[in-house]
Amino acid sequence: MLALVKSYGQYCGLARGLDLIGERWVLLIVRELLNGPRRYGELADGLPGIATNLLAERLRTMQANGLVERTDDDRYQLTALGQGLRDVVFAIGRWAYPLMGPISEGDAFRSQWIVHPVSALFPGVDPSRPELTIEVRCGGEPMTVRSAAGRVTVQEGQAAAPDLVLTGPPDVVIALLARRIDAPDAKARGLAVTGDARALRRLRPA
Amino acid sequence: MLALVKSYGQYCGLARGLDLIGERWVLLIVRELLNGPRRYGELADGLPGIATNLLAERLRTMQANGLVERTDDDRYQLTALGQGLRDVVFAIGRWAYPLMGPISEGDAFRSQWIVHPVSALFPGVDPSRPELTIEVRCGGEPMTVRSAAGRVTVQEGQAAAPDLVLTGPPDVVIALLARRIDAPDAKARGLAVTGDARALRRLRPA
DNA sequence: CTGCATCCGGGCCGATACTG
DNA sequence: CAGTATCGGCCCGGATGCAG
Numbered sequence: 283m284l285a286l287v288k289s290y291g292q293y294c295g296l297a298r299g300l301d302l303i304g305e306r307w308v309l310l311i312v313r314e315l316l317n318g319p320r321r322y323g324e325l326a327d328g329l330p331g332i333a334t335n336l337l338a339e340r341l342r343t344m345q346a347n348g349l350v351e352r353t354d355d356d357r358y359q360l361t362a363l364g365q366g367l368r369d370v371v372f373a374i375g376r377w378a379y380p381l382m383g384p385i386s387e388g389d390a391f392r393s394q395w396i397v398h399p400v401s402a403l404f405p406g407v408d409p410s411r412p413e414l415t416i417e418v419r420c421g422g423e424p425m426t427v428r429s430a431a432g433r434v435t436v437q438e439g440q441a442a443a444p445d446l447v448l449t450g451p452p453d454v455v456i457a458l459l460a461r462r463i464d465a466p467d468a469k470a471r472g473l474a475v476t477g478d479a480r481a482l483r484r485l486r487p488a
Numbered sequence: 489m490l491a492l493v494k495s496y497g498q499y500c501g502l503a504r505g506l507d508l509i510g511e512r513w514v515l516l517i518v519r520e521l522l523n524g525p526r527r528y529g530e531l532a533d534g535l536p537g538i539a540t541n542l543l544a545e546r547l548r549t550m551q552a553n554g555l556v557e558r559t560d561d562d563r564y565q566l567t568a569l570g571q572g573l574r575d576v577v578f579a580i581g582r583w584a585y586p587l588m589g590p591i592s593e594g595d596a597f598r599s600q601w602i603v604h605p606v607s608a609l610f611p612g613v614d615p616s617r618p619e620l621t622i623e624v625r626c627g628g629e630p631m632t633v634r635s636a637a638g639r640v641t642v643q644e645g646q647a648a649a650p651d652l653v654l655t656g657p658p659d660v661v662i663a664l665l666a667r668r669i670d671a672p673d674a675k676a677r678g679l680a681v682t683g684d685a686r687a688l689r690r691l692r693p694a
Numbered sequence: 695c696t697g698c699a700t701c702c703g704g705g706c707c708g709a710t711a712c713t714g
Numbered sequence: 715c716a717g718t719a720t721c722g723g724c725c726c727g728g729a730t731g732c733a734g
Contacts, residue, residue, distance in 0.1 A: 288705090288726085291537055293595040293658065295605060296519050296577055299584030306510065306707075313502050322716050331497055333708045338717055356716090366583050371502055373579035377572050378505030389499035399501055452499065494707085494724095512726075528697055539727045544698055562697095 302347050303367065307332055307340050309374070312360065312367045315350065317397055317438075319359035330390040372402055384453050393422040396452055397436045400427060403460055403486065404434035412484045417444040420452040427459075429485060446477035461486055508553050509573065513538055513546050515580070518566065518573045521556065523603055523644075525565035536596040578608055590659050599628040602658055603642045606633060609666055609692065610640035618690045623650040626658040633665075635691055652683035667692055 290297040303309055307329065314320055314328045326337055341358060344350040349364040360367075375398055385391065396418065404411070409432040416427040417440055426441040427434065448455050450473035458468040458479075465479040496503040509515055513535065520526055520534040532543055547564060550556040555570040566573075581604055591597065602624065610617070615638040622633040623646055632647040633640065654661050656679035664674040664685075671685040 290516065291594055291596055292516075292601070293588075293591045293597045294519070294601040295581035295584045295588060297516060298588050299580040300515060302584070303580070304510075304512065304515075309506060309510075310496065310498075310503060313500070326716090331708090333710090334717065335709095335719080336707070363587075370576070370579045370583055373576045374505040374509070375501035377576055378501045378508070381569075382499075382501060382504050385499045388497055390497055391499045395498070395500040529695090532697090537727085539729090540698065541700080541728095542726070 299370075302349065303370070305340070305343075307336060308344065308349075309367070309371060311337075311340055311344065312349070312364060313371055313398065314394075315358060315360045315364065316368055316371065317394055319353050319357040321357050325358065328392050328394060330392070372398065375399065375402065382453070385451055391421060391452060393418075393420050393425050393452075394438060396420060396425060396456060399456055400436050400459060401434070403456075404429070407432045412481065414446070414481055414485055415441045415444045416446045416448060417441040418455055419447065419449040420455055434485075444477065446475070446479065446481060449474040449476075458482065459486070461488055505576075508555065509576070511546070511549070513542060514550065514555075515573070515577060517543075517546055517550065518555070518570060519577055519604065520600075521564060521566045521570065522574055522577065523600055525559050525563040527563050531564065534598050534600060536598070578604065581605065581608065588659070591657055597627060597658060599624075599626050599631050599658075600644060602626060602631060602662060605662055606642050606665060607640070609662075610635070613638040618687065620652070620687055620691055621647050621650045622652045622654060623647040624661055625653065625655040626661055640691075650683070651687060652681070652685065655680040655682075664688065665692070667694055 289301045292298075303312070310329055311325065314325055320328070322337070322341075325341075326332065326334060329337065341350060344364070345352075348361055349367070350358050351361050353359050379399065411429050411432050411434065414429040418425045418427060423438055424440040426437050426439060426444070428437070428441070448458065450468070451471070454463075454468050454471045454473045457463045458465065458473065459482065461482070463471070465475060469475065495507045498504075509518070516535055517531065520531055526534070528543070528547075531547075532538065532540060535543065547556060550570070551558070554567055555573070556564050557567050559565050585605065617635050617638050617640065620635040624631045624633060629644055630646040632643050632645060632650070634643070634647070654664065656674070657677070660669075660674050660677045660679045663669045664671065664679065665688065667688070669677070671681060675681065
């Protein structure tokens with residue numbers, strides 16, 4: 283095996299982990315694959331800014347390191363080891379979230395990027411959560427947030443019969459779901475609401 | 489400010505976080521500083537393999553990004569934001585720990601690197617933990633693991649009157665503390681024990 | 695001696711062109 | 715669609731210099 287990646291050569295768990303995930307783009311590729319298996323072109327689209335040769339090389343290295351494998355239909359998916367990085371991705375996201383300002387002009391955005399922050403807002407199972415289906419439109423493909431049987435899931439695609447449709451910038455949508463702002467504030471910041479926004483209050487306690 | 493670091497330019501919490509901590513060596517510098525303020529030379533010693541110019545440049549960037557600040561006596565220490573990375577460092581360590589084999593010849597090691605894995609073994613407060621002081625010698629400066637008032641702490645330096653002294657390779661010491669192996673196995677793998685190793689059983693439930 | 699700065703060779707990154 | 719080939723430039727790593 284070619285150890286192309288420069289190892290830190292330190293007997294330390296953090297250093298060993300960074301030998302596998304410390305290179306540029308690796309954790310962002312993991313972010314995309316945490317939502318399920320993806321084709322090469324889908325990954326390239328979800329990683330604006332990556333060069334095609336780098337994506338190919340990273341996928342090869344991640345495969346050699348046991349993070350990624352190919353499916354029967356030639357898509358890429360995380361191995362069990364790769365799935366274990368969910369906690370790492372969420373830990374970094376939680377840490378970085380407070381220092382995210384409003385979205386700026388030069389920032390790229392993909393609608394699937396709201397899956398992790400929204401999932402983090404509604405962890406685990408809470409039977410007191412109401413049945414609720416929300417369609418979110420932040421640009422690109424619409425996303426569906428569904429609360430059912432106490433569990434909240436986020437999927438790509440529009441909802442069949444949403445109770446609520448939120449259309450606007452991603453930072454405003456997330457702030458509203460997190461109840462850091464209320465509906466009038468969100469509307470002042472560019473959000474359009476179809477349906478009864480008061481349903482959100484029962485989804486997440488203040 | 490000069491944004492020297494190449495940003496991913498993605499409106500995503502993970503990408504924003506990696507803009508600050510994704511560069512090589514940054515999280516390892518955080519690892520060192522999580523144990524308290526350090527001088528430049530101490531950092532260099534705790535980061536074998538780093539080039540001196542890189543350490544200086546990283547510290548400057550981390551200071552500009554609000555992760556690190558200087559103390560009155562010109563040492564480096566983490567800001568509140570930098571301290572928040574403890575969860576990230578631990579998440580990566582937990583993930584990577586299972587894929588660490590025994591220490592190999594080319595690996596560098598520093599005794600302070602056992603602080604995080606040992607701390608992770610004994611989280612929070614547990615009143616049922618016995619009062620116990622263990623001196624650990626894995627090479628370099630000895631370390632002291634102290635269980636007092638239900639809380640386990642790890643510090644540099646030897647203990648005044650340890651109940652137990654463990655001398656041997658770091659992987660064996662940690663495996664014994666984690667109770668993944670027992671005392672006879674540990675001795676077979678190069679560990680020397682002074683005192684009654686049975687005291688460890690009360691420190692951590694099987 | 696500590697705490698960096700400078701210099702240099704090689705490799706990685708990023709953009710583009712190209713191919714089955 | 716799914717990569718491979720190529721190339722300029724920047725970053726990394728190692729050695730050395732030097733000021734307080």
